[in-house]
Amino acid sequence: MYQRDFLIKLVQARMPFGQYKDRYITQLPVHYLEWFSRQGWPSGQLGQYLATMFEIKTNGLDEVLKPIIRQHR
Structure with missing residues (x-):
């Protein structure tokens, strides 16, 4: 359950500062x-x-997040 909740929060999180402020971390x-x-x-x-998004993107696993994004964003 923890991993699922973490991924839901990940797809909802936005960058709080910097050049990409307010963009979704995904x-x-x-x-x-x-x-x-x-x-x-x-x-x-x-x-x-x-760090999680870095691992997802560098390993070509972006597709894993699409259903979570559709359901929870």
Whole structure:
């Protein structure tokens, strides 16, 4: 249940600052996530969302989120 809730919150989360402020985290470009990967993830939930999205995008798993986005956004 935790993973499902985490993914629902992930698809609903928006970037709170920076160049991509207010965009859904699922819409962030890979190069932006790569920058965080090199510089260090923010602390807390935001860092977890960004790191998870980085793994999803770099492994070509974006399709997994589409049904969750349709149902929960």
